[in-house]
Amino acid sequence: MTHPEASVATTAAAPALLRIQDLHKAFQTVEVLKGVDVTLARGDVVTIIGSSGSGKTTLLRCVNLLEEFQRGRIEIDGQAIGYREQGGRRVPCTGAEVARHRALTGMAFQQFNLFPHLTALRNVTLGLIKVRKLARDEAVAIAEKWLDRVGMLERRNHYPGQLSGGQQQRVAIARAVAMTPRLMLFDEVTSALDPELVNEVLSVVQGLAQDGMTMLLVTHEMRFAYEVSDRIIFMNQGRIEEEGPPADLFNQPKSLRLKEFLKTIKI
Amino acid sequence: MTYHFDFAVVWRHENLLLSGLGLGLVLALVSILIGCIIGLAAAFGVLSRHRIFRIIATVYVTTIRNTPILVLILLTYFALPELGLRLGKIQSFIITLSVYAGAYLTEVFRAGLVAIPRGLREAGLAIGLTEGQIRRSVIIPVMIRNVLPSLGNNFISLFKDTSLAAAIAVPELTFYARKINVESFRVIETWMVASLMYVVACLIISTALRFVERRLAIIR
Ligand SMILES: Nc1ncnc2c1ncn2[C@@H]1O[C@H](COP(=O)(O)OP(=O)(O)O)[C@@H](O)[C@H]1O
Numbered sequence: 001m002t003h004p005e006a007s008v009a010t011t012a013a014a015p016a017l018l019r020i021q022d023l024h025k026a027f028q029t030v031e032v033l034k035g036v037d038v039t040l041a042r043g044d045v046v047t048i049i050g051s052s053g054s055g056k057t058t059l060l061r062c063v064n065l066l067e068e069f070q071r072g073r074i075e076i077d078g079q080a081i082g083y084r085e086q087g088g089r090r091v092p093c094t095g096a097e098v099a100r101h102r103a104l105t106g107m108a109f110q111q112f113n114l115f116p117h118l119t120a121l122r123n124v125t126l127g128l129i130k131v132r133k134l135a136r137d138e139a140v141a142i143a144e145k146w147l148d149r150v151g152m153l154e155r156r157n158h159y160p161g162q163l164s165g166g167q168q169q170r171v172a173i174a175r176a177v178a179m180t181p182r183l184m185l186f187d188e189v190t191s192a193l194d195p196e197l198v199n200e201v202l203s204v205v206q207g208l209a210q211d212g213m214t215m216l217l218v219t220h221e222m223r224f225a226y227e228v229s230d231r232i233i234f235m236n237q238g239r240i241e242e243e244g245p246p247a248d249l250f251n252q253p254k255s256l257r258l259k260e261f262l263k264t265i266k267i
Numbered sequence: 268m269t270y271h272f273d274f275a276v277v278w279r280h281e282n283l284l285l286s287g288l289g290l291g292l293v294l295a296l297v298s299i300l301i302g303c304i305i306g307l308a309a310a311f312g313v314l315s316r317h318r319i320f321r322i323i324a325t326v327y328v329t330t331i332r333n334t335p336i337l338v339l340i341l342l343t344y345f346a347l348p349e350l351g352l353r354l355g356k357i358q359s360f361i362i363t364l365s366v367y368a369g370a371y372l373t374e375v376f377r378a379g380l381v382a383i384p385r386g387l388r389e390a391g392l393a394i395g396l397t398e399g400q401i402r403r404s405v406i407i408p409v410m411i412r413n414v415l416p417s418l419g420n421n422f423i424s425l426f427k428d429t430s431l432a433a434a435i436a437v438p439e440l441t442f443y444a445r446k447i448n449v450e451s452f453r454v455i456e457t458w459m460v461a462s463l464m465y466v467v468a469c470l471i472i473s474t475a476l477r478f479v480e481r482r483l484a485i486i487r
Pocket residue numbers: 027032050051052053054055056057058059
């Protein structure tokens with residue numbers, strides 16, 4: 001990659017790929033994230049677990065700048081995103097800067113959110129053409145490579161409405177990774193799927209992890225989290241309650257809340 | 268006494284009637300195209316974060332929808348020249364019909380925009396598209412496809428409204444029918460022929476529109 005800021009950043013003692021510091025986020029007066037710190041090195045696969053409403057989605061959305069946040073800092077490759085200092089004040093970045101920051105991360109959503117009027121192929125090429133400014137045939141070549149990766153090449157000319165949930169989610173993942181993000185965010189990508197379609201999506205995610213993609217995931221598939229993650233983060237009421245390797249967290253939980261949470265879910 | 272129908276007297280002017288019908292179709296087509304642009308802008312205005320845009324769009328829609336179209340036609344035709352804008356009858360009518368269509372399409376588009384799932388915009392943002400790119404490449408194309416049936420109905424309404432252009436002597440079907448009526452004294456035949464031509468044209472248009480809708484509709 002030829003981003004100038006990346007080459008500068010990587011010379012400085014290999015900084016973290018993602019660094020979240022003291023992140024605070026409130027919806028009106030309700031504080032949803034109450035000081036969250038997360039650091040991912042390049043190639044890390046980290047899974048966030050926690051009960052519904054604990055702030056997992058909000059955290060991912062902040063990293064992708066789909067939500068504003070009131071306090072704290074998010075850096076990708078040493079570059080602060082979303083806000084910058086100006087005369088000692090914290091000001092939101094402009095629309096174009098924000099779009100550029102967002103392009104550093106890719107996101108896959110629970111509801112897939114494919115563009116319904118475009119075929120699988122055009123869903124993937126849209127960003128390549130409009131954001132990366134590639135020529136059409138170049139974009140098509142890249143899109144086909146990724147659709148092949150997720151096992152959807154044969155159905156590249158199908159519309160989302162003609163695909164099963166699992167197939168749609170795989171296209172959505174291809175659409176995100178084709179943009180070569182430095183970090184992928186997965187928010188409960190199998191929660192909207194029928195049980196028999198879960199595995200086809202999880203194996204795509206696992207394949208990306210094995211290829212060294214840095215990712216931050218939210219999932220309720222605990223067995224999968226155990227297998228794929230370098231670290232697990234347990235969130236509770238807007239805070240990180242416990243963090244560590246999967247074996248430690250699942251087998252020797254320290255906090256009472258995590259013990260209770262693990263009891264409520266089946267592994 | 269029995270009335271002897273004589274359609275030949277009317278249909279002798281076949282050329283005039285058909286050219287009038289054709290002009291009506293062109294007027295409706297041009298007006299709905301311009302109306303779509305106005306309606307789209309006004310729909311975004313109604314939904315804007317900025318109060319001033321909301322006010323402008325709302326005043327426009329409310330005013331136009333609460334004024335009879337014949338009044339709008341006459342107002343445009345007689346008032347614009349007073350303001351120094353010299354326009355032909357046809358241009359003047361197209362302006363009126365476009366502005367009129369725009370006001371109705373604003374509501375169609377507004378409802379269509381509101382119905383677009385929030386996730387589509389966020390998926391666009393997530394791959395780095397700007398708000399403008401998302402609007403052009405995702406939101407508007409999806410919305411237009413969803414509102415195609417309404418657009419079609421509006422087009423048929425507009426086509427029928429072109430008969431009012433006769434009021435300012437635009438040579439469309441009603442204008443010629445009135446002329447033939449005056450010359451032939453065949454009141455019933457003339458207006459029956461005119462009605463039938465409108466009906467047939469509308470049926471053909473709606474069949475064609477259903478075909479287009481099916482071609483463009485989002486596959487679900
Ligand atoms: N747009 C919003 N407006 C207000 N409150 C919200 C909004 N989104 C999420 N919340 C609240 O923030 C809290 C955390 O939500 P979320 O991040 O979705 O949790 P999780 O993904 O862990 O289930 C919840 O209490 C939720 O009700």
